[in-house]
Amino acid sequence: MSNSAPVGVPGAGPASTVQSVDRAITILEVLARTGEAGVTELAGELGVHKSTAFRLVAALERRSLVEQQHGRGKYRLGTGILRLAGATTARLDLVQESRGISRLLAQQVGETVNIAVLSDGAALYMDQVAGSSALQPHNWVGQRIPLHATSNGKMLLSGMEPSEIDGQVGELRRFTANTITSLPDLARELEEVRTRGYAIAVDELEIGLTAVAAPIRNGHGETIASMSVSGPTFRIDARRLPQLAQAVMRAAEDVSLRLGWRGAA
Amino acid sequence: MSNSAPVGVPGAGPASTVQSVDRAITILEVLARTGEAGVTELAGELGVHKSTAFRLVAALERRSLVEQQHGRGKYRLGTGILRLAGATTARLDLVQESRGISRLLAQQVGETVNIAVLSDGAALYMDQVAGSSALQPHNWVGQRIPLHATSNGKMLLSGMEPSEIDGQVGELRRFTANTITSLPDLARELEEVRTRGYAIAVDELEIGLTAVAAPIRNGHGETIASMSVSGPTFRIDARRLPQLAQAVMRAAEDVSLRLGWRGAA
DNA sequence: CAGCGGGTTGCGTGATACGCAACTCGGCCC
DNA sequence: GGGCCGAGTTGCGTATCACGCAACCCGCTG
Numbered sequence: 007m008s009n010s011a012p013v014g015v016p017g018a019g020p021a022s023t024v025q026s027v028d029r030a031i032t033i034l035e036v037l038a039r040t041g042e043a044g045v046t047e048l049a050g051e052l053g054v055h056k057s058t059a060f061r062l063v064a065a066l067e068r069r070s071l072v073e074q075q076h077g078r079g080k081y082r083l084g085t086g087i088l089r090l091a092g093a094t095t096a097r098l099d100l101v102q103e104s105r106g107i108s109r110l111l112a113q114q115v116g117e118t119v120n121i122a123v124l125s126d127g128a129a130l131y132m133d134q135v136a137g138s139s140a141l142q143p144h145n146w147v148g149q150r151i152p153l154h155a156t157s158n159g160k161m162l163l164s165g166m167e168p169s170e171i172d173g174q175v176g177e178l179r180r181f182t183a184n185t186i187t188s189l190p191d192l193a194r195e196l197e198e199v200r201t202r203g204y205a206i207a208v209d210e211l212e213i214g215l216t217a218v219a220a221p222i223r224n225g226h227g228e229t230i231a232s233m234s235v236s237g238p239t240f241r242i243d244a245r246r247l248p249q250l251a252q253a254v255m256r257a258a259e260d261v262s263l264r265l266g267w268r269g270a271a
Numbered sequence: 272m273s274n275s276a277p278v279g280v281p282g283a284g285p286a287s288t289v290q291s292v293d294r295a296i297t298i299l300e301v302l303a304r305t306g307e308a309g310v311t312e313l314a315g316e317l318g319v320h321k322s323t324a325f326r327l328v329a330a331l332e333r334r335s336l337v338e339q340q341h342g343r344g345k346y347r348l349g350t351g352i353l354r355l356a357g358a359t360t361a362r363l364d365l366v367q368e369s370r371g372i373s374r375l376l377a378q379q380v381g382e383t384v385n386i387a388v389l390s391d392g393a394a395l396y397m398d399q400v401a402g403s404s405a406l407q408p409h410n411w412v413g414q415r416i417p418l419h420a421t422s423n424g425k426m427l428l429s430g431m432e433p434s435e436i437d438g439q440v441g442e443l444r445r446f447t448a449n450t451i452t453s454l455p456d457l458a459r460e461l462e463e464v465r466t467r468g469y470a471i472a473v474d475e476l477e478i479g480l481t482a483v484a485a486p487i488r489n490g491h492g493e494t495i496a497s498m499s500v501s502g503p504t505f506r507i508d509a510r511r512l513p514q515l516a517q518a519v520m521r522a523a524e525d526v527s528l529r530l531g532w533r534g535a536a
Numbered sequence: 537c538a539g540c541g542g543g544t545t546g547c548g549t550g551a552t553a554c555g556c557a558a559c560t561c562g563g564c565c566c
Numbered sequence: 567g568g569g570c571c572g573a574g575t576t577g578c579g580t581a582t583c584a585c586g587c588a589a590c591c592c593g594c595t596g
Contacts (some may be wrong), residue, residue, distance in 0.1 A: 017557095024330040025583065026553065030292045031334045031351075038358030045574060057557045060575065065289040069296045069389060083359040085390040086296075088397065091356030093303030094348040094415015125350040126335055128581085132353065148357015289553065289586065310543060320586045325544065344543085519572095 030062050033146065034083065037072060042082040068201040083251065084193040091148070100231055101133050103264040104222070108135045108233070116248060117237035119257075121222070122158040123230065127174050129159045152211065154178050156184050156193055157219035158232040160205040164196045165221065165229030171196070172270065184209045204251045205232075209239055216242040218251045220258035225266030294319065295327045300349065302337060304392045307347040332505040356413070364498055366398050368529040369487070373400045373498070376522040379513060382502035384522075386487070387423040388495065390415065392439050394424045402502065417476065419443050419457055420450050422484035423497040425470040429461045430486065430494030436461070449474045469516045470497075474504060481507040485523035490531030 029052055032270050036051050037043055049059035063081055066072045073084035095101045099146055112119040115143075117137040122129040128150035153159030154175050171193070178187040188194050199205045205219045216234035221229040235254050242250060259267075294317055301316050302308060308316075314324035328346055331337045335351035360366045360440055377384040382402040387394040393415035415478050416426030419440050436458070443452040450456050462468045470484045483502035486494040500519050507515060524532075 023333055024291050024326050026289050027295045027330040027512070028334070029287070029328060030295070031331070034355055035334075038355050041358075044482070046572085056574080057576080058554055058558080060303065061289050062292060064575095065292040066296070067301075068288055069293070071296065082363075083355060085388060085395050085397075087355050087359045087391065088395060088413045089305050089347060090299055090352050090413075091359075091417060092396070092415070093306075094352045094356075095413070102313045123350060125354065130350050130353060131357070134348075145334060148353045148355075148360070150357075268576095290551090291553085311541085321543080321589080322545080323585055329544090374562095 022190065026052075026062065029058075030066055030172045032060055033059070033066065034087075034223055035082065037083050044073070044080045050083075052234055064083050076254065088094045095132065097208060098132070099202040099265060100222070100261075102132060103121060104231075104233070106136075107257050107260050111135075111233075111235065111253060115253055117235045117242070117250075118236045120158065121238065122162065122232050122234070124153075124174075125164045127153070127176060129153055129156060129162055129232070135267070137235075152179065152181075154187075155181050155207065155211040156232045156234075157205045157207040157217035157236070160199055160207065161219040161221055161232035162229065163192075164199040164205065170191065181211050186210065190252045204248065204255055206251075214239050216247075218242075218247060218254050220251070220255040221262075222258050223262040223265070225268075227267065230265075233261065291327065294323075297353075298324070298327055298464065299336065302346065302348050306438075307340070309345045310409045315389050330445075335439070349381055357384075360397065361398070361418045361501065364530060365487070365526075368455045369398060369496075369498070369526045372525050373398060376400075376498075376500065377402045380500055380518055382507070384443075384516040385423065385501065387416070387426045387497050387499070389439075392418070392441060394418055394421060394427055394433055394497070397496065402500075409429050417444065417446075419452075420446050420472065420476040420483035421499075422470045422472040422501070423499045425461060425472065426484040426497035426499075427494065428457075429470065433458065438487055447474055447478050451475065463525060469520055471512065471516075479504050481512075483507075483512060483519050485516070485520040486527075487523050488527040490533075493533065495530075498526065508536040 032052050033048055036048060040047075045060045045063060048054055048063065049056045063072060067074065067081070067084070070084045070086035072081045074081050075120045086267065099201065100121065100123070108119040108121060112135040115137065119135045119137070120172055121133040122131050124130070129152070131149050131151070152175075153163055163174065166174070170188065175192070176187070178192065179185070180187050186195055203220070206217070207219075215236065216239040217234045219232045219234035222233055224230045233239040233254055235250050275378065297317050298313055301313060305312075310325045310328060311321055314321045317324065327515060328337060332346070332349070335349045337346045338349035339346050359513065364385065364387070373384040373386060377400040380402065384400045384402070385396055386398040387396050389395070394417070396414050396416070416424065417440075418428055428439065432440070437454065440457070443454070444450075444455065445452050468485070471482070472484075473481045480501065481504040482499045484497045484499035487496040487498055488497045498519055500515050
């Protein structure tokens with residue numbers, strides 16, 4: 007609705023692709039964004055004829071990547087997506103290796119633990135372990151969260167070249183009074199993250215939400231993911247923060263070691 | 272490797288699709304199955320030229336549905352899949368409505384709770400809530416499990432026409448001495464499930480694993496999903512089973528009510 | 537250093553996916 | 567109740583686009 011650009015991938019050039027595949031993927035992403043859509047609506051979104059959109063959707067439906075409501079009607083994402091996603095995480099070393107450690111950490115500190123990676127200008131949750139059974143965070147694996155307003159996001163950004171950062175974050179949207187909204191401020195913050203070894207976000211995405219994140223590195227020493235502990239600000243105060251940071255850093259390092267990281271260079 | 276059929280979807284006819292989209296999806300499924308594969312390998316799998324496979328993979332990569340290992344090399348499923356999956360579950364009424372109820376049930380009985388739907392001849396886990404923090408089930412959302420050897424699977428099968436069942440289950444693979452491997456036996460078992468209102472599987476998929484499942488229905492009274500409680504057989508004995516069954520049935524009915532089900536016809 | 541195996545790219549052609557238009561079907565308004 | 571409208575679906579002919587070919591690049595191995 008608010009979106010206007012109808013086709014193509016944002017950053018990349020208009021270079022060669024397989025047109026119909028690209029369109030099919032666009033359909034999937036539109037459905038991910040809107041929840042459900044009809045053939046005509048989809049055709050409008052990608053600027054093709056109804057029949058073309060229909061055939062694409064039909065191809066996707068045949069493999070159950072999308073489903074139509076009840077015989078006739080609108081389409082939504084289907085179970086095939088979940089099958090693929092299951093295979094994705096099952097195969098991903100990162101999730102495999104981190105799961106047990108995350109669970110221990112969550113139990114130890116009693117807060118929610120998340121693992122996130124960079125994905126097209128956002129932090130993408132790969133795994134989540136709930137802490138105290140009390141209130142459950144509404145976020146879930148697969149959700150994308152802004153880079154500049156979260157501890158995970160800042161952690162991931164801190165591993166990149168300053169020149170790249172600009173392109174990744176886009177507009178620095180304000181969520182709360184504490185959100186960092188200027189590029190120089192962000193650069194300064196990231197510098198601090200680098201020297202300190204962990205990232206913090208207090209009331210920056212949401213009032214009352216605090217998080218601490220530490221880097222997960224692969225065998226080459228690159229920061230490939232971020233592990234965070236998050237919870238209500240009233241429970242994670244200034245006194246407790248440093249000790250949480252230590253715990254997350256230790257846990258993240260454990261994961262890094264399992265991924266082939268040999269320790270600080 | 273063991274697979275031979277190179278193209279197409281098993282059940283459906285060879286009718287019209289968008290060829291390149293279909294091939295692209297096949298690539299995703301091959302990657303889901305094998306974990307990773309190179310261009311040449313993929314080309315072999317779907318019987319096309321290297322360059323064709325490459326272009327398809329490139330199209331998928333541009334949208335991060337697949338990623339290549341490190342610049343050069345093999346391909347695996349990418350984060351884009353997870354993004355889509357996140358949107359899928361976030362939008363699915365079923366998961367939305369069931370989550371809280373599952374959690375309560377898990378807490379109440381201290382065992383793991385699963386929600387599964389039918390997806391191309393297998394039960395597909397849509398959601399999972401761990402019970403006692405002790406041993407964690409290794410399965411995960413997105414995993415596919417056989418229909419004839421699980422409580423969820425039998426529950427889902429029991430909602431179908433007998434004529435359809437044959438096509439869904441395929442070969443009745445044996446997992447343990449208790450696995451049902453003949454079609455007549457299965458039919459008998461399903462009949463029992465229907466009259467009893469819940470399904471059981473004791474040591475049928477794995478020795479030491481017991482589960483009980485109840486139906487989740489939509490507004491039209493169709494069984495669209497199954498909710499199960501599962502745990503080690505030594506903890507779920509013959510005495511405890513009936514009371515667990517009652518608990519699952521009540522929980523599943525709660526979910527059904529939220530989905531518009533008006534109670535038994 | 538040469539050979540090999542795998543990924544990548546330019547090119548011409550024919551299969552194929554596209555747009556068009558007609559059809560079906562359900563819902564709504566009159 | 568009938569006719570209109572809008573949305574999904576299908577057959578057809580054609581221009582496009584995706585395919586196969588072959589050459590190329592590159593890292594690895596012997």
